[in-house]
Amino acid sequence: MIDLGTWNLSIPVGSPPATIETQQLLKGYDSKYFKSGSSNVTFWAPVTGTKTANAIYPRSELRETWSNGTLHNWYYQDADNYLNAKLKVLQVPSSGRVVIGQIHVYDSTQPLLKLEYQYLEATHMGNIVAKVRYRPSDKKARVITVAENVSLNETFNYVIHLNKAGLLSVTAHGMGWNDRISANWSKQQLYFKAGVYTQDHTGYTSEGGKTMFFNLDADHN
Template identity: 60%
Template sequence: MIDLATWNLSIPEGSPPATISTPLLVQGFKDQYFNSETGTLFFWAPVTGAKTENAIYPRSELRETYSNGTLRNWLYSAADNKLAATLTVNQVPSSGKIVIGQIHAKDSTSPMVKLEYQYKTYSSTGNIVAKVRMRPDDESGQVITIATGIKLNQSFSYLIHLSPAGVLTINGAGYQWNTNISNTWSDKPLYFKAGVYVQDNTGYVTEGGKVTFSMLDIDHNL
């Protein structure tokens, strides 16, 4: 079973979109956008779904919390910070792009790290692409292709690891990339996110992103 005691969930329904609290998730919350009944985590976000404040795309996405439901934010220097997952991408929108993991920054509209699955129709496979802002004031960031050739419904794993020294390592589907982020991030509270954040907002109600996680784990090792 995947431990949901360190997450809340944003679903693309309501105005503003609903947030499902950590206790409700642990008790077995399920709807059309999320289900954990089988021991895996199923996420669905249609392109027509409601969008969170300042977002232009819908999401069905977990956000890091404490077990009592309080939002958890951390400074990278305080621990060895890891987000690990194994998943399959079951459906993508017409843009082909969904975000499957993030290091977000508190009170910011721009994450430090976005890990995307980008599907290419011509090859019927997808790439794992990291979008990384090296500094908090970096608007565009770097775009790094971590892995290629991943089909829909093919299981793969990723690891986003940010060390206390500011070394960022991203593993995806057996490939690895790393860098040193700027220490100007050192006083910025961060948090992990995971799920499906579709990078598209037009189309039919049946269009969107669908992902199934068989493993999802956060570690902050002192």
């Protein structure tokens, strides 16, 4: 069971796209973009979905809040910051790419970290890739392959951990990577996101990204 009491949800419908607030999620919100079951939640973002401001791709994605629904932003040096997830990727768009977790930056269009599943048609397997901006001024992210040979519909775990000293680590599918980010990030308010952020915006309404999460837990210890 995933506790939805500290998240809101962006879904790719409406202009601007709708935000489902924390209290509404707790009451048992369901739609074709987000289904909450007794043991899992499913996210769906078709390539034809509407996009948030400054984004070029559609998303069905949770964003951290406080329990009263206000936005939860944090400074990394104040705590040990963890995002733990157990999930499977059910569908990818033509590009093969969906983002399954993020450390985003308040009042910015550029995240610190995107964790992306990349399906390779040639091997019928996927890689889990971290796209990291080491400094807030970086225009391009560095791309690091964290894990390989993850098939569609295969259940796996990931953990994103950013500690007080600025050490960022990502483990996924039993493999891991870590490195230190710039201290310039200490001035930026951050927050976790998770769900499916479809990295494609062309095709039929049946094309898109779909994930199922069995566990999702953000902690600031």
